[in-house]
Amino acid sequence: MLAGLPLAGSALAREMPTTATTAPASARKSNVVILATGGTIAGAGADASNSATYQAAKVPVDKLIAAVPSLGDLANVRGEQVFQIASESFTNAQLVQLAKRVSALLKQDDVDGVVITHGTDTLEETALFLDLVVKSDKPIVVVGSMRPSTAISADGALNLADAVATAASPASKGKGVLVTMNDEIQAGRDVTKRVNIKPSAFTSQWGPLGMVVEGKTYWFRAPVKRHGTTSEFDIDTIDTLPEVAIVYGSGNMNPAAYTAAVQGGAKAIVHAGTGNGSVAGYAVDTLKDLRAKGTVVIRSSRVGDGFVLRNAEQPDDQYDWVVAHDLNPQKAKILAAVALTKTNDTKELQRIFWEY
Numbered sequence: 001m002l003a004g005l006p007l008a009g010s011a012l013a014r015e016m017p018t019t020a021t022t023a024p025a026s027a028r029k030s031n032v033v034i035l036a037t038g039g040t041i042a043g044a045g046a047d048a049s050n051s052a053t054y055q056a057a058k059v060p061v062d063k064l065i066a067a068v069p070s071l072g073d074l075a076n077v078r079g080e081q082v083f084q085i086a087s088e089s090f091t092n093a094q095l096v097q098l099a100k101r102v103s104a105l106l107k108q109d110d111v112d113g114v115v116i117t118h119g120t121d122t123l124e125e126t127a128l129f130l131d132l133v134v135k136s137d138k139p140i141v142v143v144g145s146m147r148p149s150t151a152i153s154a155d156g157a158l159n160l161a162d163a164v165a166t167a168a169s170p171a172s173k174g175k176g177v178l179v180t181m182n183d184e185i186q187a188g189r190d191v192t193k194r195v196n197i198k199p200s201a202f203t204s205q206w207g208p209l210g211m212v213v214e215g216k217t218y219w220f221r222a223p224v225k226r227h228g229t230t231s232e233f234d235i236d237t238i239d240t241l242p243e244v245a246i247v248y249g250s251g252n253m254n255p256a257a258y259t260a261a262v263q264g265g266a267k268a269i270v271h272a273g274t275g276n277g278s279v280a281g282y283a284v285d286t287l288k289d290l291r292a293k294g295t296v297v298i299r300s301s302r303v304g305d306g307f308v309l310r311n312a313e314q315p316d317d318q319y320d321w322v323v324a325h326d327l328n329p330q331k332a333k334i335l336a337a338v339a340l341t342k343t344n345d346t347k348e349l350q351r352i353f354w355e356y
């Protein structure tokens with residue numbers, strides 16, 4: 001029920017008085033553009049009790065903005081509807097289109113920051129992609145919600161207000177793509193969806209960078225990996241991304257999955273290995289074979305936390321494989337696709353996995 005939105009907004013307005021601003025009254029208000037792509041933050045359920053059964057990507061960006069009147073206290077905000085999709089349906093072509101729009105907007109003098117509203121399922125992929133390819137120091141904040149806008153205690157309104165506050169804050173400059181969920185500011189590179197049903201779904205093994213409280217950002221750490229202006233990748237020179245497949249490791253896995261991925265067009269395989277990216281003994285020959293024929297093999301871990309070391313578990317130097325460092329399989333897939341636009345040299349690819 002879209003009629004639920006203004007109610008949610010005015011409730012928020014009561015809870016967040018206009019004193020919650022990020023800058024002194026004399027400072028110019030930042031100009032923030034909200035690019036809407038769909039997801040649960042734009043979702044609508046039949047009833048306020050529907051927190052998990054609803055349709056994603058229903059509410060248009062103007063209604064999302066109107067539902068949170070306090071946004072106007074934080075920044076001069078305008079919206080653009082880029083897509084209206086659930087994020088599990090994002091394609092590489094859409095990633096490229098979105099990043100080109102972000103890049104173009106941030107080149108404008110009258111844009112200080114960009115917020116992207118996004119479904120949470122692949123939010124972490126988009127956040128890393130933008131981190132790698134948009135050459136700007138201006139804040140880019142990706143935000144979603146775990147409950148649809150019509151649900152009791154919907155989390156989208158506050159997450160969006162926090163995103164706008166973060167995008168409007170000069171303190172957010174140069175910190176890479178940021179994600180605001182559940183009061184926290186996370187590094188887009190590191191953050192991952194770890195719970196599929198709670199507002200506290202997004203965490204990073206390295207911890208949040210900061211928090212947003214009453215429209216003000218508080219920072220505790222900053223990313224050290226290459227991103228934005230220090231990245232060697234630039235969306236202005238990327239038009240397509242190569243196919244990269246993830247193959248999931250498990251007990252008694254079928255190695256035919258690797259071959260099928262390559263037959264399906266994959267230029268690289270991210271092996272979501274057990275433990276430290278380990279590979280079943282009976283599957284090693286298939287991967288060695290595919291590598292000999294040109295497929296890039298990247299070892300990541302299905303565990304999600306920790307990091308995969310070269311030549312631990314498997315002799316990567318001997319097999320000419322790459323390790324994903326601390327990137328989980330879905331993030332390794334994004335970095336591999338971006339890196340492959342420049343090189344398929346495995347030494348270069350490994351350097352890129354260490355540096356980004």
Ligand SMILES: NC(=O)C[C@H](N)C(=O)O
Binds near residue numbers: 145147
């Ligand atoms: N919470 C969400 O946004 C989930 C939804 N399936 C999406 O990613 O679009």
